[in-house]
Amino acid sequence: MNALAHRRFLKMNGLGNQITVLDLRGTKLRVGESDARAIAAEPRARFDQLMVLHDAKTPGTDAFVRIYNTDGSEAGACGNGTRCVAWAMLADPMMGDASKTVLTLQTKAGLLPARRDSDLVFTVDMGAPRLAWDEIPLAEPFHDTAHFELQIGPIDDPILHTPCAVNMGNPHAVFFVDDPYRFNLAQIGPLLENHPIFPDRANIELAAVTAPDHIVLRVWERGAGITQACGSGACAALVAAVRRELSARKAVVSLPGGDLTIEWRESDDHVLMTGPVEFEWEGTLAPELFETAAR
Numbered sequence: 001m002n003a004l005a006h007r008r009f010l011k012m013n014g015l016g017n018q019i020t021v022l023d024l025r026g027t028k029l030r031v032g033e034s035d036a037r038a039i040a041a042e043p044r045a046r047f048d049q050l051m052v053l054h055d056a057k058t059p060g061t062d063a064f065v066r067i068y069n070t071d072g073s074e075a076g077a078c079g080n081g082t083r084c085v086a087w088a089m090l091a092d093p094m095m096g097d098a099s100k101t102v103l104t105l106q107t108k109a110g111l112l113p114a115r116r117d118s119d120l121v122f123t124v125d126m127g128a129p130r131l132a133w134d135e136i137p138l139a140e141p142f143h144d145t146a147h148f149e150l151q152i153g154p155i156d157d158p159i160l161h162t163p164c165a166v167n168m169g170n171p172h173a174v175f176f177v178d179d180p181y182r183f184n185l186a187q188i189g190p191l192l193e194n195h196p197i198f199p200d201r202a203n204i205e206l207a208a209v210t211a212p213d214h215i216v217l218r219v220w221e222r223g224a225g226i227t228q229a230c231g232s233g234a235c236a237a238l239v240a241a242v243r244r245e246l247s248a249r250k251a252v253v254s255l256p257g258g259d260l261t262i263e264w265r266e267s268d269d270h271v272l273m274t275g276p277v278e279f280e281w282e283g284t285l286a287p288e289l290f291e292t293a294a295r
C-alpha cells in the first residue's frame with residue numbers, strides 16, 4: 001500500500017486558490033509526481049497547489065515545504081499556499097501552535113517568513129524579486145527584462161508581445177493590458193507558459209493598472225492553469241508595474257477570487273503580501289487513490 005494512504009490532509013483556499021496541506025513532518029515520506037497527480041484527481045483533496053510539510057532543515061525555520069502543482073511539477077514558492085500553511089501551523093487544532101503568531105517556512109526557493117495579523121489574515125514576506133534574465137530564467141540574455149520582445153506566431157495582438165519578467169521564487173511574465181477579462185486566457189495561457197523563451201516555463205499574468213494603488217489581475221499558472229488567485233503572481237504584477245512606472249510601491253491587487261495587498265518595500269527590496277485564508281475541511285487520503293494512479 002502507498003505509504004501516503006490514510007495520511008490526514010487539510011483542504012483550504014486562499015482567495016479561491018485551491019490549497020491542500022499535507023503534514024509529513026516526523027516521517028521520511030516524500031510525495032512523488034504521480035502521487036501529487038493522484039491527490040489532485042481526488043475531489044475532496046483536489047488542489048491547485050499541494051503544500052507538503054517536512055521537518056525543518058535549517059535552524060530558525062519551522063518547516064521545509066515542498067509545493068506541487070496539479071500536473072505534479074514542483075514550484076519554488078506559493079503565496080496563497082504559504083498563508084494556508086501558516087494558518088495550519090499556528091491555528092489548526094491538531095498541528096497548530098496557538099502560542100505563536102509568526103513562523104518561517106523554507107522552500108527550495110528560499111525563506112518565507114509569515115505573520116498572523118488576525119484570525120484568518122496573514123502577511124508573508126515573499127523576499128526580494130529576482131530580475132536578471134538568467135535568474136528568471138529567460139533563454140536569451142535580454143538586458144531589460146522589464147520590457148522585452150516576445151514573438152509568438154498564433155497570437156497577433158501586439159499587446160501580448162512585450163512582457164515584463166519577474167522571478168518571485170517562480171518565473172512570471174506580466175503583460176499590461178487594458179482589460180484582462182477581454183482575453184481568452186485558456187487559449188493564450190498554455191502558448192505563453194510554454195514559449196521557448198521560458199526554459200522553466202512561466203506563470204502568465206494579464207494586468208491592468210486602474211489607479212496607482214490598484215491593479216486588476218488574471219493569472220494562468222504554470223502547471224495548474226487558470227486559478228482564482230495567485231499570490232506570487234500578484235507580487236510579480238506589482239513589481240512589474242513599479243518597474244514600468246505605472247504604480248506606487250503599495251497597491252491592492254484584485255484577482256477573480258478577491259483582493260491582496262502587496263507592498264514592494266524600499267528599505268530591503270522585499271515584497272510583502274497580505275490576504276485571507278479559508279479552512280474548508282479535513283480528510284484522509286484513501287488508499288484506492290494511489291492504486292488507480294499506479295495502473
Ligand SMILES: N[C@@H](CCC[C@H](N)C(=O)O)C(=O)O
Pocket residue numbers: 017048049069074075076077078079080081170171203221222223224227229230231232233
Ligand atoms: N498559486 C501560487 C503559485 C504556485 C506556483 C506556480 N504555479 C508555479 O509553478 O510557479 C501562489 O499563490 O503564489
